[in-house]
Amino acid sequence: MAGSVSSVYLQVIEDVISKVRDEFINSGAGETVLGELQTIWEARMMHCGVISPNMERPSLQKQTGPITPVHDLNVPPVEEYETPTAEMLFPPTPLQTPVPQTPLPQTPIQTPLPGLDQMYNIPTGPSDYALVSDSRNGGDMKPGRPSPYMPPPSPWMNQRPLGVDVNVAYVEGREDIDRGAPHQPMTQDFFMISAGKRKRDDYASHLAPGGYMPQQDGSGDVEIEFALQKETNFASTGVWGKIKTDSISNVLIRETPTLPQQDGAQDEYDELFHFQEVTNEDYNTPTPAEHDLRAPTPLVGTPKPTKNEAAEDDEPPLNEDDDDEDDLDDFDQGEEETNTQHLVLAQFDKVTRTKNKWKCALKDGIMHINSRDILFNKITP
Amino acid sequence: MSTFELYRRSTIGMCLTETLDEMVSNGTLNPELAIQVLVQFDKSMTEALENQVKSKVSIKETKWVGEKAKGHLHTYRFCDNVWTFILRDATFKNEECQENVGRVKIVACDSKLLAQS
Numbered sequence: 320m321a322g323s324v325s326s327v328y329l330q331v332i333e334d335v336i337s338k339v340r341d342e343f344i345n346s347g348a349g350e351t352v353l354g355e356l357q358t359i360w361e362a363r364m365m366h367c368g369v370i371s372p373n374m375e376r377p378s379l380q381k382q383t384g385p386i387t388p389v390h391d392l393n394v395p396p397v398e399e400y401e402t403p404t405a406e407m408l409f410p411p412t413p414l415q416t417p418v419p420q421t422p423l424p425q426t427p428i429q430t431p432l433p434g435l436d437q438m439y440n441i442p443t444g445p446s447d448y449a450l451v452s453d454s455r456n457g458g459d460m461k462p463g464r465p466s467p468y469m470p471p472p473s474p475w476m477n478q479r480p481l482g483v484d485v486n487v488a489y490v491e492g493r494e495d496i497d498r499g500a501p502h503q504p505m506t507q508d509f510f511m512i513s514a515g516k517r518k519r520d521d522y523a524s525h526l527a528p529g530g531y532m533p534q535q536d537g538s539g540d541v542e543i544e545f546a547l548q549k550e551t552n553f554a555s556t557g558v559w560g561k562i563k564t565d566s567i568s569n570v571l572i573r574e575t576p577t578l579p580q581q582d583g584a585q586d587e588y589d590e591l592f593h594f595q596e597v598t599n600e601d602y603n604t605p606t607p608a609e610h611d612l613r614a615p616t617p618l619v620g621t622p623k624p625t626k627n628e629a630a631e632d633d634e635p636p637l638n639e640d641d642d643d644e645d646d647l648d649d650f651d652q653g654e655e656e657t658n659t660q661h662l663v664l665a666q667f668d669k670v671t672r673t674k675n676k677w678k679c680a681l682k683d684g685i686m687h688i689n690s691r692d693i694l695f696n697k698i699t700p
Numbered sequence: 701m702s703t704f705e706l707y708r709r710s711t712i713g714m715c716l717t718e719t720l721d722e723m724v725s726n727g728t729l730n731p732e733l734a735i736q737v738l739v740q741f742d743k744s745m746t747e748a749l750e751n752q753v754k755s756k757v758s759i760k761e762t763k764w765v766g767e768k769a770k771g772h773l774h775t776y777r778f779c780d781n782v783w784t785f786i787l788r789d790a791t792f793k794n795e796e797c798q799e800n801v802g803r804v805k806i807v808a809c810d811s812k813l814l815a816q817s
Contacts, residue, residue: 666811683749
């Protein structure tokens, strides 16, 4: 059995080596490197005990003939193998991850760092122009974002403060922002709700020139926040309070241009909390008619879910942690029983279950059980 | 031809991966070349299992009918076309040997995915 496994392994090695030979030569790496690869590979396999040094491999000898190290390996049995093995085995461990993904390591590192920096930079005061252009860039970036493995041009990302906001902001909100922000005030309001910081800046700049802001009232998102807050304050006063609240809030908004800034000044999280608390009360206290009167109210309803979703978005990591814990548990259990990981790697043709009776048609598999490798062609019922 | 990276977790695959890691990290090998080697390994290993390996095993859970491997199914999950089973107290038998393991993980990719390409 072991013999057949070894021979299959050796043939695989041979096959791989022979088929990448052209690549090696074309890329300039040359046969020497290829030979080294094969030597080390086989040495490691011997170290693992899956192939024996005495295995006959005539075809290998042919191929490896010109390559000196391999040739050496074939002549003397064990000792020659072990020297290289020990040398090779000790150093390599540190860089296991980078290798398969070699182009990648730079990108993941660079992206988050600029992002963090820019997060802090944003509040300090990007201009409106910067914001708009950035938001567009952010929109462009968005598709790339889910797959961290894409090598994005890092300088490009570094320059865009919005890269950060894109990461933070909720996706749908971002899209609205990107497309609508420059032109339509309504979308700007959406924008403001989903991503507090950026909107705040935009909004403040818009407010600054004119003290009177009809759009504010009409758009209502912002206004509602104010009104709601007022309502909480006035809650004790009862129905009267609510009616007054609207007028008062409007007055307040017009009188004090600082109001929008107040909203903006709040951190996203603070806003979140205020918002949710207030709105909850809002739903309980006022009659639906009042909501209808205030056109914005439905808008408030829409943004809220996005915020809630955002809050929910924060939760999945927790779930992931749970998964990790499970995995850890499994792993621990495995460790308790044995240090070796028993593993079967295969392809399945069909997996069916009837009550507690499972039928798995697996094929072309490698088992690693009790430090032994077993190859199989089929697992059948 | 598409391939599974599945077999890279086998002993031979891990040995190759470690070798490539080492050679890339000490500058002997171009990373892109290393990846090509891995892809070639995926192909070669798959072909070898298809063409050279004839031994058969049958696996059943405790109440499964088979005689080759017995155990009870601790975990099963099917995600992204990959089945994962964890068997407890399983016994694997083939023509030549019998192995008892307290816990074995079975990872299986959909063979149809390979056939499609």
